[in-house]
Amino acid sequence: MKFDPVRWDKGTLTIIDQTQLPTRLDYITLDTLDAVWDAIKQLKVRGAPAIGVCAAFGVLVGIQQRQPATLQAARHAVTVIADHLATTRPTAVNLFWALERMRTVSVSGSDDDAPTRYVEALEQEARALFEEDQALGLAIGKAGASLIPEGAGVLTHCNAGGLATSGHGTALSVMFQAQKAGRRFRVYADETRPLLQGARLTTWELQQAGIDVTLICDNMAAQVMREGKIDLVIVGADRVAANGDAANKIGTYGVAVLAKAHNIPFYVAIPRSTLDFSLPDGSSIPIEERAAEEITHGFGLQTAPDGVAVYNPAFDVTPAELITGIITESGILTPPFTESLNPSPPEQVAS
Numbered sequence: 001m002k003f004d005p006v007r008w009d010k011g012t013l014t015i016i017d018q019t020q021l022p023t024r025l026d027y028i029t030l031d032t033l034d035a036v037w038d039a040i041k042q043l044k045v046r047g048a049p050a051i052g053v054c055a056a057f058g059v060l061v062g063i064q065q066r067q068p069a070t071l072q073a074a075r076h077a078v079t080v081i082a083d084h085l086a087t088t089r090p091t092a093v094n095l096f097w098a099l100e101r102m103r104t105v106s107v108s109g110s111d112d113d114a115p116t117r118y119v120e121a122l123e124q125e126a127r128a129l130f131e132e133d134q135a136l137g138l139a140i141g142k143a144g145a146s147l148i149p150e151g152a153g154v155l156t157h158c159n160a161g162g163l164a165t166s167g168h169g170t171a172l173s174v175m176f177q178a179q180k181a182g183r184r185f186r187v188y189a190d191e192t193r194p195l196l197q198g199a200r201l202t203t204w205e206l207q208q209a210g211i212d213v214t215l216i217c218d219n220m221a222a223q224v225m226r227e228g229k230i231d232l233v234i235v236g237a238d239r240v241a242a243n244g245d246a247a248n249k250i251g252t253y254g255v256a257v258l259a260k261a262h263n264i265p266f267y268v269a270i271p272r273s274t275l276d277f278s279l280p281d282g283s284s285i286p287i288e289e290r291a292a293e294e295i296t297h298g299f300g301l302q303t304a305p306d307g308v309a310v311y312n313p314a315f316d317v318t319p320a321e322l323i324t325g326i327i328t329e330s331g332i333l334t335p336p337f338t339e340s341l342n343p344s345p346p347e348q349v350a351s
Helices: 033-039 047-068 071-085 093-105 115-147 171-180 197-209 218-226 252-259
Strands: 004-007 012-016 027-029 151-156 188-189 214-215 232-235 239-241 246-249 266-269 315-318 324-326 329-333
Touching: 004 047, 004 115, 004 214, 012 047, 033 047, 033 071, 047 093, 047 115, 071 115, 093 115, 115 171, 115 232, 115 266, 115 324, 115 329, 151 171, 151 218, 151 329, 171 197, 171 232, 171 266, 188 197, 188 218, 214 218, 218 252, 232 252, 232 324, 246 252, 252 266, 252 315
Parallel strands: 151 188, 151 232, 188 214, 232 266, 266 324
Antiparallel strands: 004 012, 012 027, 239 246, 246 315, 324 329
């Protein structure tokens, strides 16, 4: 990686402002809880793993801002801060999983501990989340790299690279590791309407890595498949239910349907922290709806008449039956996912 999507150094939280890419690579400091909340809500930091890591460090930012005088006050502050950050985005389960890990620290240790020791424990937990995420991304890439043969065409949707995590990425990590193994291939990146994460972020990351990438509009995917240019699809996900149904950026479901129609394998790459075993299937995954202006006034340009009704879900759910395999840090899992995903992992926390 030539950039740090999320950085914690000497008590300071810094992120890449992804809303400025690809024309500007800006690092911004988040020095208040409101700044962290806004960064997550406004997609300055995005991608399920990156949101979780940023939120964990965001708890520390909130604690530094409040300066609690007692351990009891510090524990209460963590609860209030975590509850506030949990209101940012409802779909990505990593957010809630990371915040719960920070809450768990609040019940550990002795009641006689000083607030400073408690804050040190919080920082240790946040750093552990960061380091685990980096290791998981690398492991996901290595687990799935063999899926990409020499000369393959790979389609991806949205951005599941280093920008969406704290390091290697998920879906793009597979591509980075295939490249490292010496294989040459071409990636077709959907632009990913309406916020163009594929056009602005994925193509930028792949260019940085020297991987052959071609940008296409979302509605071109079927034609590119029909022309025989796509051998497999790899995407990320923000939440995967116990049966394998996967919520990812809006448009992913359509890509999966097209892949099925053209007999193209469709893979989802995630860390196991993205699994939500509290939900039996995808029908219960909360779907974030975003502002109408993202469609009617995309990037400040009005492209629809005043007053038109808008429906703007940020995610859709791809049914498990359309998924060929789920790439995790523990390997490539195949259907039936109710068995291969392991229904008895460590407890997950839903929103």
